Amino acid sequence: MPGKRERHAVILELIDSRPVASQEELRRLLRQRGLDVTQSTLSRDVHELRLARVPTEAGVRYARADPAGTNGDGRPTLESLIPQLVTTVDGVSELLVLRTPPGSAHTVAVALDSDRTPDVLGTVAGDDTILIVCRSVAARERLGKRVTALMGA
Secondary structure, three states: OHHHHHHHHHHHHHHHHOOEEEEHHHHHHHHHHOOOOOHHHHHHHHHHHHHEEEEEOEEEEEEEOOHEEEEEOOOOOOHHHHHOOOOOEEEEOOEEEEEEEOHHHHOOOHHHHHHHHOOOEEEEEOOOOEEEEEEEEOOOOOHHHHHHHHHOO
């Protein structure tokens, strides 16, 4: 069975050559290529390759993070992800909630965590929702304004 490097190359080839909307579809395509991977292995591969599910006119699909919109360690920046992936912002007290297309919340949460904004205590990401715990109401308002401004960019 091919190793991780070869599997990653096949995954990138697949998402570059056709729209792939889900991990299950990607698993099926990999199986057709003779690579039978578990869901957890594929999930790790998607994370390691920094793939994101992005909305397109034809529906949501996996895509590589934009290399121009990455920080020093190769991870996508908030500035590159928020306009593509954040659909709504809402908050109360010290809590801010961001909504994304299904499967995209983790990607945005990792960028938020990497941003090391002093206003953020931590994030919790689900499939399409991110809960951000801010240090204060003022911190939540500042972050909410920043995210909203980036959404319009």
